[in-house]
Amino acid sequence: MPTPTLLRSVRVTKTHKLSAVVLAAAGATAALTVPAATGDAHAAAAPAAVKKVSANGQPAGAKAKAAESKPGDAKDAEETTTLADAVKVTAVAAQGHTAKEAASRAADRKPVEPAKPKYANNLDGWIKESLAIMKEKGIPGSYEGLHRNIMRESSGNPKSVNDWDVNAKNGIPSKGLLQVIQPTFEQYHVDGTANDLFDPVANITAAANYAAHRYGSMDNVNSAY
Numbered sequence: 001m002p003t004p005t006l007l008r009s010v011r012v013t014k015t016h017k018l019s020a021v022v023l024a025a026a027g028a029t030a031a032l033t034v035p036a037a038t039g040d041a042h043a044a045a046a047p048a049a050v051k052k053v054s055a056n057g058q059p060a061g062a063k064a065k066a067a068e069s070k071p072g073d074a075k076d077a078e079e080t081t082t083l084a085d086a087v088k089v090t091a092v093a094a095q096g097h098t099a100k101e102a103a104s105r106a107a108d109r110k111p112v113e114p115a116k117p118k119y120a121n122n123l124d125g126w127i128k129e130s131l132a133i134m135k136e137k138g139i140p141g142s143y144e145g146l147h148r149n150i151m152r153e154s155s156g157n158p159k160s161v162n163d164w165d166v167n168a169k170n171g172i173p174s175k176g177l178l179q180v181i182q183p184t185f186e187q188y189h190v191d192g193t194a195n196d197l198f199d200p201v202a203n204i205t206a207a208a209n210y211a212a213h214r215y216g217s218m219d220n221v222n223s224a225y
Contacts, residue, residue, distance in 0.1 A: 117132070123147075123177075126158075127143055130201050130204035130208065133190060134190075134208055137191075137192075139205070140212050140216070140219070141211070141218045141219060142217075146204060149225075153177065153179040154176065154178070158177050158198060158203065159198060162175075176197055176207075178208075180197060180203055180206055180207050184207075185203070185206045187210075188206045188207075189202065189209075190202070190205040
């Protein structure tokens, strides 16, 4: 009696299952490639698109795509976007800060006034400074007219005092370069000059202002006035 053959239980492994699936797919592909029995002999049915299958049974390329789309990639993209947004915000803030500083500097910057000319502290300088003030105030007169009358009245001495004429006898002596009495000085004093009868520039401009009202200009004065 022949020895009975023991039947081994065969385990169908994952690999076997995969092989069966591959074979089934191949058979289906072959069946689809057979020309149709009817119709034009030259017209063959277009082969159906065959999806490639990888070793684990998933469509080919799925693993690669999965690998390309890692959880960390989304986080990196989010961090990159956040960083870009932060850079934009910082740039805008810096631009606004710079504009604000520029506006503040412009507001703090005061118009620069032209430097005042310097005049010599002598008769020539006093006459020139007086002429500049007279021009600004619209008082007529020339260097020659002022100089001529100054030399006749005081010989160019700003501290000169007349203590013998009628004004002196009346207690209001004539003083300064153009021998002006105090009431006349106070009445014809020119703003912007010292309120001092002995100040050379104040004395000249007050006398020129008085002469302009009474004679038209100091240039028209050739004797005691």
